[in-house]
Amino acid sequence: MKVLTTYISASEGTARVAGFDVHAQPNEVRRRIGYLPETPPLYGDMTVEAFLTFAGRARGLGGLKLKQRLDAVIDETGLSRKRLSRVAELSKGFKQRTGIAQALIHDPEVLILDEPTSGLDPMQIIEIRKLIDRLRESKCIIFSTHILQEATAVASRLVIVSGGKKVADGTVDDLAQKSSDRQKVRLLVRGGEALEAPLRGITGVTAVDRLNPPQGFGRFEVHTRGGAAGTRLICERISELCRTRGLNLAELAPQTQTLEDTFLALLRSKQAPAAPAAAPTQATAQPGAQATAPVVAGLPDDPDATAAATRVTGRPTESENYNKPTQPASETSWDLIDADPKAQPLGSKTETDLPALAETHDPFATAAASGALTAADIAAARRETERKERALREQQSKKSGGGDS
Template identity: 40%
Template sequence: MSIVVENLTKKYGEQKAVNDISFEIKTGEVVGFLGPNGAGKSTTMKIITCFMAPSSGDVRLDNVSIHSDPEAIKKKIGYLPENNPLYLDMPVVEYLRFSAEIQGVPKSKIPSRIAEMIDRCGLDREKHKNINELSKGYRQRVGLAQAMIHDPEILILDEPTTGLDPNQIVEIRKLIKDLGKEKTVILSSHILSEVEATCDRILIINRGRIAADGTSDTLRSQSQGQELLKVSIEASPEEVEKAVRSLANVEKVTPIDGKVGWFNVQSKPDASSRKEIFDLCVNNKWYLMEMTGLETRLEDVFQKLTK
């Protein structure tokens, strides 16, 4: 099931929370919305899930528009809202039954769907408890279970791992990855490693606009540009710094704080200074202890794009 978003705009008063966004998501993709807080990630999700209407623009799921048939669209989407709101006074099983009924799961299939969700989300020991007795991690699982109860083709998860401990985060990520094999998944996050670990494709959203779109590798290489090396040379640091700086392909040399003889070396655009540094050491009879290429981190890409 593909999602097409066209020229979506949502205004809150004068402020545009989402500003003319367009993108397309193909069946089976796991897409991460990445952006600082207040960038418009949640608003975009709320529009796709038909919680609120956009000021202008359209969202279509397999050619069904949110303006023409929101009921049909809601049926195909499983949604975990931000902060995971739940009916706290309900027992887990009752809540899942309610979700299944209201999403139109046939009555004969409801018990098997509930059993499957409880099994899949690891809720077996908690299933008869009231939701308000559960810890945050288990509530999150209930939130995922209710989103998936009607076996939707699209899952939309708004910050699915906030407030979880590291073990729970790993579990939820694994669950999302599993789900991504059969479903189209959109998740939002401001944690980069999370998006990198779970998503096929990343949309960086900033101030209501799409700042970048691609896999984590393409995003990295797009902004990489210049080679960055970490070098360790055993010799007098002052001499080394001066010599390296005078090399033809080197743009910038910065000593690494607290480590004598270590430098960060940035090459000029479209040039490599690896060989030059090696030759320099050979000529001067210095020992080259280490030379590592530094990969641009997604954090840097993100910071560059969202500043």
């Protein structure tokens, strides 16, 4: 994210915002970005109005235009009562809003928010989310979060990045599908302490965890594949296994899979053994009625995890080079605004690119993370675009009384 804002420079790869390269034309990029760092960037000795005036002037606004924008953002962020308060005296929620107002003052195309809800109370979090929801109609919003519910509630597209590598990317629906594919079953067997190895031998079982059992019992958590049907089959196998060994099943309970579990599972399966357990996440999404919500996710259990969600105005595309299979994954672009949807063949390189990204990520994890995001986001956003266009075509043909789609 910091690479996208041009605050720091990427060690390799390229990133583009609204068609402008962050290295070659940083000022063009900065003009189009509103950025809220993790801590809101505020001068405590100024009033809200004076600070926002400064932010506006620093963005080249002045005169009537500045006044209009000032009123607009103060209204948008609900700061009118605090207009003349000194920033240092504001509550945390109002400080955060002032920070967002600062990022909005020049009406940017792209809004980048670094953990906008961290440290706020539940009411404040809801208000910030509402604000993001209002803004999504007109802007591309990228935000990071550790809070999974937030990601799923707000984002239309979600990318999890761990240790500088992307481990998951897709809409909330995509991830929900994945989560229904992988399920878990818990079982408790009297005298079944030694069942671990045979359990692993059952087809469809991906992993077996030994849990803390009561005296004389064996308790396991079996990770399964193949969705609900596969899990039912595995449950039958397990009971059969116990029967043939003369053991009694005390419990056999399929676990309801939460998104948290999915993310953990994804992390576990995708993470290179040597990679650190950090999991920053980002996501992109398309605006408009048909767009599925973008996504975001974070791993609550992982202290280093971050998640980010993005909405994209216009349409993300890959650079020309990107589709060439030999191209290194770091050679990706972040092209949010001006791209021809038909120019590139549709294709997701998301999965195949991951190893390459993993190689390039160290030691500048952030830089590589953005690169990774970019590549994957773009592919997914394109899929979404296609879907949207198809839906539009359908609608049109129905209206005109034409045939089916």
